[in-house]
Amino acid sequence: MSDNAYSRKKQPEQVRRALLDCAATLAVEGGLSAVTLQAVAAAAGVTKGGLLHHFASKQILVEAVFADLLAELGREIDGYMTADDEAYGRFTRAYVRAAFADHELGMRSPWAALSVSLIAEPALRQLWSDWLEARLSDHRGTDGAPMLEIVRLAADGVWLADLLQPDTGPRRDLTGLRSHLLSLASGMAVPAA
Template sequence: MTSAHERKKQPEQVRRRLLDCAANLAVETGLASLTIQAVADAADVTKGGLFHHFASKDKLIEGVFIDLLDKLDAEIDAILAEDPVVPGRFTRAYVDSAIRLMESKAPSPWGALSISMMTDPALRRLWSDWYRARLARHADTDSAPMLEIVRYAADGIWLSDLCDMDPALRMDRAALRNRLIRMTTEPERDPA
């Protein structure tokens, strides 16, 4: 009898382990090199056990992406809870999250998944659905055009950092973050 049959079934812990191992392997080897067998081995489950939780490699990758979006939600919610200024609060949290993630020295699967999102319609849909829901939730406080511009700037920072832009060509991230945050609290001027 194998140890898989002897151990107590703990589906949520197994699923969590599979997601964590897939995310770690995505960082180490990239999504293109990620295999079902490698994830199963790293999580100490059979391929059948992995397929019980995720029907395919694509579904596993989607699961990792959803897990990261849940973590992003939690981080943004924590930042929102600390921000006493309501107008623009979501945009400030979004900027902070984007810059913190890029400044973090910890390896993250966000890079590989973000690049894949550009070509993978399922990941793009997941991101769009998440973003649309967040914007709808914060429509009363974060729909001003200037706030949209600030969020686009945060996306641009994210993309330039993913592309490993030469640091000599980049503005200091702390100064850039502070400027973007100020833009969320400054009254909009009509450019006309």
């Protein structure tokens, strides 16, 4: 018997996961404009109708991919926090580590294509703002100091500046900047350059 939409067992969660993964891959490879419903459906091996069963529009699909990336970022930050014994600034240090983690990937980072869209897309900005506000609220007791906000904003700035660098040639060495920001988030004196 052939393996087609009529005979294969329905696995909606696996299909949904495949659609999210394929949309993210298309965004990395060709930018957000490459994420069309037809392209995502074809990459996932489903019909466009099958895709529309899970995501009623491209906008809803893109928002779901972004929410999925935020969940992944949350897990990454949680992992860094688990490995950090110092309470003061723990979330901020984890945030810095996450911001610097995909430096070598440049525009191949799953964040690159969607984050550029963040600037122009109100719905994605709202998802980001809600996510960050919830995380900051959770860690206000340990990460509410103004210096820690400065460190997080500096990490955002380094991440954006790095993202805007051309993909040709070697990536900049950001080790020193990362170390300085982590030191500031620990309340330690910044080592001399």
